[in-house]
Amino acid sequence: AKEKQLLRIRLDTKQRRGKAVTLITGFVGTDEDLNILGKMLKVKCGVGGSVKDGDVIVQGDVRDKVLTILQKEGYKKARVI
Numbered sequence: 484a485k486e487k488q489l490l491r492i493r494l495d496t497k498q499r500r501g502k503a504v505t506l507i508t509g510f511v512g513t514d515e516d517l518n519i520l521g522k523m524l525k526v527k528c529g530v531g532g533s534v535k536d537g538d539v540i541v542q543g544d545v546r547d548k549v550l551t552i553l554q555k556e557g558y559k560k561a562r563v564i
Contacts, residue, residue: 485556485557485558485559486557486558486559486560487560488509488510488511488512488558488560488561489509489560489561489562490507490508490509490510490553490558490560490561490562491507491508491509491561491562491564492505492506492507492546492549492550492553492561492562492563492564493505493506493508493546493563493564494506494544494546495540502542503543503544504532504540504541504542504543505540505541505542505543505544505545505546505549506538506539506540506541507520507524507538507539507540507541507549507553508537508538510537510538510539517534517537517539518534520539521533521534521539521541523552523556524539524541524549524552524553525541527548527552528541528543528545528548528549528552530542530543530545546563547563550562550563
């Protein structure tokens, strides 16, 4: 359930040539649901990104925007690290 998932949102620059990305980890569910979540976040933030190894990667430092979007979608335990 969305309200029971603990999603962690953090800024990551490792092995990305100095470019900052917002990394969303901790999703529990099917790969299809993860792809849907990733696409929704990319569209609402207006940036690019991808879904790899169970994580959603969104380009740029959009941690606050991602947090508000996830909370509106029902992910109550999402937090920024």
